[in-house]
Amino acid sequence: MKPLFLILAGVTAQTEKLRVIAFGAHPDDCDIRAAGTARLFASMGHAVKFVSVTNGDVGHHEMHGPALAQRRAAEAKESARRLGIEYEVLDNHDGKLLPTLDVREEIIRQIRKWNADIVLAPRPNDYHPDHRYTGVLIQDAAYMVVVPSLVPEVPALRKNPVFLYYEDNFQRPNPFRPDIAVSIDSVIDAKIDSLDAHVSQFYEWLPWVDGRLSEVPKDPAGRKAWLKRTRTRQINPTVRASLLKWYGSEKGNATQYYEAFEVCEYGAQPNEARIRQLFPMLK
Numbered sequence: 609m610k611p612l613f614l615i616l617a618g619v620t621a622q623t624e625k626l627r628v629i630a631f632g633a634h635p636d637d638c639d640i641r642a643a644g645t646a647r648l649f650a651s652m653g654h655a656v657k658f659v660s661v662t663n664g665d666v667g668h669h670e671m672h673g674p675a676l677a678q679r680r681a682a683e684a685k686e687s688a689r690r691l692g693i694e695y696e697v698l699d700n701h702d703g704k705l706l707p708t709l710d711v712r713e714e715i716i717r718q719i720r721k722w723n724a725d726i727v728l729a730p731r732p733n734d735y736h737p738d739h740r741y742t743g744v745l746i747q748d749a750a751y752m753v754v755v756p757s758l759v760p761e762v763p764a765l766r767k768n769p770v771f772l773y774y775e776d777n778f779q780r781p782n783p784f785r786p787d788i789a790v791s792i793d794s795v796i797d798a799k800i801d802s803l804d805a806h807v808s809q810f811y812e813w814l815p816w817v818d819g820r821l822s823e824v825p826k827d828p829a830g831r832k833a834w835l836k837r838t839r840t841r842q843i844n845p846t847v848r849a850s851l852l853k854w855y856g857s858e859k860g861n862a863t864q865y866y867e868a869f870e871v872c873e874y875g876a877q878p879n880e881a882r883i884r885q886l887f888p889m890l891k
C-alpha cells in the first residue's frame with residue numbers, strides 16, 4: 609500500500625489547484641501587470657481573480673461618474689472573459705482611495721473568501737496615490753487575514769498566503785527586485801487581448817493624458833499591434849538573471865515577454881521549492 613499512497617500523494621501535489629487573487633487600484637491595473645501570468649494559471653486549471661479596489665470613475669477626459677464606472681466594469685468583465693478568470697470591481701471612488709479600516713476589511717474579506725494561496729499587489733511607493741494606498745491596504749491585510757476575531761463573519765485563513773508585488777520602475781526607497789520572472793511568450797497575444805478590452809483606457813484616456821491620442825490606430829488589428837509595441841518592456845539584466853534562474857539557459861535567454869514579481873516580507877515566505885509549486889509554469 610505504501611508505494612500506491614506515495615504515488616497518489618505525488619499526483620495530489622502535482623494537481624494542487626492554486627488560488628490566486630490580484631489587486632489593482634483601477635480596472636486595468638491587474639491586467640497591465642499580471643494578465644499573462646493569470647492566463648497561464650487559468651490555462652493550467654488554477655483559479656484567478658482580479659480585484660479593482662476603485663471603480664475607475666475619474667479615469668477619462670470626456671466622461672466621469674457612474675457612466676464611466678459602468679463602462680469600465682463592463683471592460684473588466686470582458687477582459688476576464690478573454691483571460692478565463694474572475695474580475696470584481698469594488699465601489700470605491702477613483703482618485704480618492706484612502707487606507708481606511710473599512711477598505712482594509714473589504715480586502716481581508718476578499719482574500720479570505722478566495723482562500724488565496726497567492727496575493728498580488730502594487731508596491732506602496734508608486735506615483736499614483738490610489739496605487740500606493742492599494743499597496744498599503746494589502747500590506748495591512750497581510751497578517752490580519754489569519755486573525756479570527758477580526759471580520760469574524762468570514763472565517764480566517766489557517767495559513768497565510770504568499771504576498772507578491774508587481775513590477776514598477778520606482779527607485780526610492782528601493783528598486784523593485786524580480787524574485788520571480790514568468791515567461792509569457794506563449795500568452796502575449798492573450799495579454800494584449802485583455803488590455804484591448806479596456807477601450808476607454810488604452811485607446812482613449814491614457815493616450816490623451818500622454819498627448820498621443822492621434823497615434824492610436826483606428827483599425828482593430830493595428831490597435832493590438834500598437835499595444836504590443838508600446839505596452840511591453842525591454843528585459844533588463846536583473847530580470848534576465850531571474851528568467852535564467854527559473855527557466856535555465858535555453859528558455860531563459862529566448863524569452864521576449866515577461867511579468868515579474870517581488871516577494872513581500874509579510875505573509876508566508878516561500879523557498880525556491882515552494883515558489884516552483886506556486887508557479888507551476890516555471891519550467
Ligand SMILES: [Zn+2]
Nearest residue numbers: 633634637739
Ligand atoms: Zn491605475
